[in-house]
Amino acid sequence: MENKEIIELAFKAMENSYAPYSNFHVGACVACKDGRYFFGANIENASYGATNCGERSAIFAAYSNGVRKDDIEKLAIVSDGHRIAAPCGICRQVLSELLNPDTPIVLSTGEETVVTCMRELLPMTFGPEDLQ
Numbered sequence: 001m002e003n004k005e006i007i008e009l010a011f012k013a014m015e016n017s018y019a020p021y022s023n024f025h026v027g028a029c030v031a032c033k034d035g036r037y038f039f040g041a042n043i044e045n046a047s048y049g050a051t052n053c054g055e056r057s058a059i060f061a062a063y064s065n066g067v068r069k070d071d072i073e074k075l076a077i078v079s080d081g082h083r084i085a086a087p088c089g090i091c092r093q094v095l096s097e098l099l100n101p102d103t104p105i106v107l108s109t110g111e112e113t114v115v116t117c118m119r120e121l122l123p124m125t126f127g128p129e130d131l132q
């Protein structure tokens with residue numbers, strides 16, 4: 001899947017963002033190796049801490065449908081901010097467990113695009129191997 005294509009799908013997902021408090025809209029798309037896609041958007045709450053970020057919504061949608069990390073080809077995260085929105089700390093922790101460390105993560109504003117991965121975004125993780 002081309003970056004341009006997955007970015008477009010993530011922007012489409014952003015249309016479902018529910019962000020009446022921040023007015024900051026995020027969309028995300030998980031592309032699977034078998035051609036399936038899963039989408040997410042940030043969903044806010046009047047109790048602000050209950051907000052779910054766009055990338056967590058997308059990865060949870062994928063996992064909820066039986067997808068696992070080895071099935072995932074790439075993840076795109078887009079926003080309508082003035083600069084590229086990198087995943088927040090909570091999302092990095094979640095994604096570090098649910099994505100392979102080198103799975104491409106495409107961040108884009110539409111104008112500017114950066115490709116990264118969890119190995120880069122969250123080195124020295126705390127993960128399932130620590131609990132053994």
Ligand code: THU
Binds near residue numbers: 019025041051086091
């Ligand atoms: N947000 C995301 O969806 N992803 C991030 O990684 C950064 C923050 C959302 C949460 C909230 O709805 C809005 O952006 C402002 O923080």
